[in-house]
Amino acid sequence: MKYYALPPYKNKAVEFISLISREDRERAIKDAGYNTFLLKSKDVFIDFLTDSGTSAMSDRQWAGIMLGDEAYAGSENFYHLEDAVKDVFGYPYLVPTHQGRGAEHIMAQVLIGGRGGFIPNNLYFTTSRLHQEIAGGTWLDVSIPEASDPKSTCPFKGNIDVAKLETYIKEKGPESIPFVRMEASVNMAGGQPFSMENERAVSALCKKHGIFLLLDATRIVENAHFIREREEKYKSWSLKKIVRMMCAFSDGCTMSSKKDHYVNIGGFLATVRKDVFERARALVVVYEGLHTYGGMAGRDMEALSIGIKESVENEELVAHYVGQVSVLAKMLRDRGIPLCEPPGAHAVFLDAKQFLPHLSQSEFPAQTLASELYIEGGVRTMERGIVSGQHGSEPYDGLEFVRLAIPRRVYELAHLMYVADVVETAWRRRSHIRGLAMVYEPKDLRFFQARFEKK
Numbered sequence: 001m002k003y004y005a006l007p008p009y010k011n012k013a014v015e016f017i018s019l020i021s022r023e024d025r026e027r028a029i030k031d032a033g034y035n036t037f038l039l040k041s042k043d044v045f046i047d048f049l050t051d052s053g054t055s056a057m058s059d060r061q062w063a064g065i066m067l068g069d070e071a072y073a074g075s076e077n078f079y080h081l082e083d084a085v086k087d088v089f090g091y092p093y094l095v096p097t098h099q100g101r102g103a104e105h106i107m108a109q110v111l112i113g114g115r116g117g118f119i120p121n122n123l124y125f126t127t128s129r130l131h132q133e134i135a136g137g138t139w140l141d142v143s144i145p146e147a148s149d150p151k152s153t154c155p156f157k158g159n160i161d162v163a164k165l166e167t168y169i170k171e172k173g174p175e176s177i178p179f180v181r182m183e184a185s186v187n188m189a190g191g192q193p194f195s196m197e198n199e200r201a202v203s204a205l206c207k208k209h210g211i212f213l214l215l216d217a218t219r220i221v222e223n224a225h226f227i228r229e230r231e232e233k234y235k236s237w238s239l240k241k242i243v244r245m246m247c248a249f250s251d252g253c254t255m256s257s258k259k260d261h262y263v264n265i266g267g268f269l270a271t272v273r274k275d276v277f278e279r280a281r282a283l284v285v286v287y288e289g290l291h292t293y294g295g296m297a298g299r300d301m302e303a304l305s306i307g308i309k310e311s312v313e314n315e316e317l318v319a320h321y322v323g324q325v326s327v328l329a330k331m332l333r334d335r336g337i338p339l340c341e342p343p344g345a346h347a348v349f350l351d352a353k354q355f356l357p358h359l360s361q362s363e364f365p366a367q368t369l370a371s372e373l374y375i376e377g378g379v380r381t382m383e384r385g386i387v388s389g390q391h392g393s394e395p396y397d398g399l400e401f402v403r404l405a406i407p408r409r410v411y412e413l414a415h416l417m418y419v420a421d422v423v424e425t426a427w428r429r430r431s432h433i434r435g436l437a438m439v440y441e442p443k444d445l446r447f448f449q450a451r452f453e454k455k
């Protein structure tokens with residue numbers, strides 16, 4: 001593969017960035033408690049913290065912003081959004097929310113609602129799991145073992161272990177399972193897809209036992225792209241047709257539109273179940289806003305409905321984006337840097353356990369590496385290891401990744417080359433890198449605000 005993925009767009013507006021001195025970077029990360037979430041954005045040169053809400057909108061989306069109908073009720077933009085969701089995902093019922101976790105909150109309250117129960121998931125996502133627990137549920141892992149093995153090149157690490165799911169259903173009883181959550185392009189495993197064959201099997205099992213199958217559709221188009229590349233049967237299908245089929249196997253979805261839909265804010269839940277919709281619609285007015293805006297401005301809903309269509313209709317955008325991820329992965333692999341393989345949907349994941357083998361997990365290798373990449377070249381990344389993964393006092397012996405998430409339609413090849421050089425420079429001095437000690441730990445979602453000191 002060549003070192004480029006050709007963008008199917010050109011720039012119309014640009015935002016200036018600059019690299020502050022190494023001395024200033026050392027001071028900034030120390031002041032931020034060695035937590036990249038606590039850095040000021042003005043001190044960051046290349047921002048690979050997240051692909052969430054960081055996309056560049058298209059000229060059409062910006063034009064849509066001018067068409068905002070900011071009426072409190074019945075905004076025209078809501079009906080455009082409803083049409084886009086029906087057309088692309090096929091769900092008849094839509095509840096808009098300000099972003100993905102708003103939808104997760106409401107879905108968990110509707111489906112669990114304090115009644116308890118067990119929720120099987122293909123691995124976890126931080127906010128999804130917490131909302132399941134806040135609603136009184138218990139998270140269960142039904143991911144396949146390959147999902148937790150960075151060296152496994154399994155093409156569908158996002159698959160659910162169907163036998164394990166079946167065992168749980170038998171053990172706990174279907175009435176104790178409010179829903180099964182299946183995430184597209186599993187974020188915490190490295191952006192890894194599930195196969196259509198696997199979703200079909202999971203769906204059949206859920207139907208047999210009357211269990212609601214909830215799709216986390218946040219990165220569905222990249223998952224659809226991988227299905228087309230890796231499952232023979234779908235080679236000639238359009239992305240839109242694959243996405244429709246993925247949704248058709250489920251009873252509903254939660255969506256953070258801040259990823260695939262190229263918007264800076266927005267999300268929704270959607271379903272085929274009228275009863276679920278009616279309960280969700282009653283709750284959205286309590287927590288988000290009226291059911292025809294759900295926390296978004298009219299203009300945001302317009303940009304979102306245009307983005308939903310762009311996400312499936314301009315297929316070259318998806319190929320280019322996933323191509324950027326694999327180009328960055330190739331540059332790093334060629335330099336001998338340990339990665340999660342194969343590269344996934346939205347980010348390259350460095351394997352911090354192999355990068356810094358002299359650090360024990362209690363010295364936070366991924367947190368350490370993320371702070372070192374910032375010091376090295378002003379590159380902001382995110383810890384996805386024990387700080388994000390450990391919950392309360394439960395033991396954790398899982399993945400220890402640093403995520404380099406690429407915002408959509410924002411950075412160019414030269415930026416990727418620069419990032420690869422920065423990682424390589426840190427790699428060369430890795431044996432001199434010291435670990436961290438946690439000095440402040442918030443109760444929930446500790447990775448956002450925890451603080452560290454150099455050991």
Ligand code: PLI
Nearest residue numbers: 050052099100101125127187218256258
């Ligand atoms: O950040 P939100 O509230 O719009 O969405 C929450 C959310 C739900 N599911 C998945 C798979 C996500 O990746 C997700 C948010 N992800 C973030 C913020 C990320 O940096 O990956």
